[in-house]
Amino acid sequence: MRNSALLRTVITRFVVVALFVTSVGVLLSAAQDTINVGVVLPTTGKEGRPGQYQKEGIELAIKQINDAGGIMVKDKGKKLQIKEVFYDDQSDSSKSASLTERAMSSDNVIAVLGGYSTALGQAESVMPDRYKTPWITTGAGATAIFGKGYQYAFGTLSPVALIGTTSAEFIGSLMDAGTIKKGAKVAMVVENTDHGVDYINGFTEWSNKHAGYFQIVMTEKFELNATDFNGILQKVKSSKADIFLSDAHLPDYITMHRQYLQNGLHHEMISYGARGPEADARKALGAGTDYIFAGIWWSKMLPYPQVKKFADDYKAFTGHDVDSWYAAPAYDGMRILAKAIESAGKLDKTAIRDALKKAELKDSILPGQSLKFGKDGQAEYPFVITQNKPDNKVDIVFPKDSATGAAVAPTPSK
């Protein structure tokens, strides 16, 4: 009898305390003058470095927006500050998906930014429509993510296929100028991912539309983190190709190019897709990386005033130079989200989604200076082609209006 009375008292007190805590929470959240934005990126694990750069880009944008007073939300009648809710997915795709779900379902966020690289972005991409929450991937560019009819998924990376297309266009321009002979044989060796497939598709599409420029004599795919490329490189050698094009992530780029050089191979033009100017690769292979060209989403050498300002602000904010493209699409991802929230005039997720579909960032730091999303949710803007030069120098060599130096072609033999 006494035991049941004691139990009743304990339960009653527990319920009272729980109700009190919940009420305080609800009141506090109602009174909050902030807009919660989820950020899910890898800052540890194998993708930790690019993830960290993307996080810094987003945080710089948030700081600048907050320093300017915040985002004007019409139905609140005032400017609200942005509050970042950050999760490190540790480069693990299952964590990436579950943390995105957690941000969307439990953290009261109005949108989630993140998803570097394609594999992690793909894992996250199933959540936005499920939770009717806008999601902007700042680091996944494979078209497979955006071809599924998702309504709440957006991406600030131009499609990977465009790297292939732009690379073809760049070499085509060298052929028009007589630097490289038309009808060159091309060997393509890409990673066995959507990224690699998109690259081949992009290049092939341009080649098919422009007859007489290229003759694709070999296409081969390899598994990520391969240990030996000698067999593939032997096939490349046997194909008697004039141009060698690959699409690889950094470790595979370093391993493959090391074996390429050790095998004494030489081609008129060499590319590893979006890889080329990375400091880690140049440190690993020294002058062996000279004259490799790459199609990248952004370069701090772009001749726009807003790019210079971003580079200066980024250095002041993080204490280090912006030495890669990763931060730029993340920075603009946050800025276009802020613009969409302001256009929506309310913190309704579907209204923000609708505003994102129409939003355009006219002072974008990305190539072309304009960022907007296509019908499938993915942004589309031109790539820049960079080429490594001796003494760790890198130049933009294409398009010509952004070029900081002339392309060296064909690749000089050592």
Added chain:
Amino acid sequence: MDAIEYLDLLLKSLLLAGVYAAMAVGMTVVYGVMKIVNLAHAGFLMLGAYFALEMYERFHIDPVLGAVLALPVFFLFGMLIHKTLVRWLPKSDTPTLASLLLMFGFWLVLQNIGYLVWGNEDRSILTPLTLSSVQLGQISVPKVNLIVFACAVVCMIVLQVLFRRTWFGRSMRALIQNPYAAQIVGVDDEKTSRLTFGIGTAFAGFAGALLGMLYSFSPDFGRQFLLRSFVIIVLGGLDSVSGVALGAIVLAIVETFSIIKIPASYQPAISFALLVVVLLVLPKGLASLFNRKWRAA
């Protein structure tokens, strides 16, 4: 492809076999005596690569010498790991779940220590030898791969001598053949296991330092080699050092030559198909085809 190109591929696959043998031998030794599937082997490979890098960058010690220095350092490290962790595992004639989980957990710990100390960027060891090759007619042979191959061969010979000509080697072989009988005739199970784990770790560190000369690495390094190590030791017969050499040669040749006819993206599938076939047809490995006397352990 012409005859020269086939010869080139054969030579490259033999050099690759040297890499594979170097990375798998430490794991085989530990499995043979202790029946532990040492998943932390990948972590030791990673630490070996960073050891060579630190020796090279801080003290300008050549990576090959760095790899040799890794042997005593990792031997002591392995003994320490055995004393603090491995010896508490229940003894068994077959791999246990406890040992699998312990070594997997320890690998994750090593990986995270790697991230804390060295960050997550890809590192490499660039020496004047890295990109240089020896020209044999029309075939160019990377000097670094030749060095790794030579080191792997020396490593195998040392282990063979150790197993065949020393009291410790006889103790190990006795434990592999029949642990209970070995203890009855006076083999110190604990001490032999400790030394074995030390040797396995030493060769993992040694191999890691050599692999660091061939590949870029991050704290996640070793994962891709771990799966291949499994294939090699199963091909070789699970507890045979000479079987490892044979397994490494077979895997390297199959992987390299299959690319001529089959897309390279199927390379892992080919390796594992080979593993399945060997498990079904020759569960004791390719080495079982030969005279038992030929077996090292």
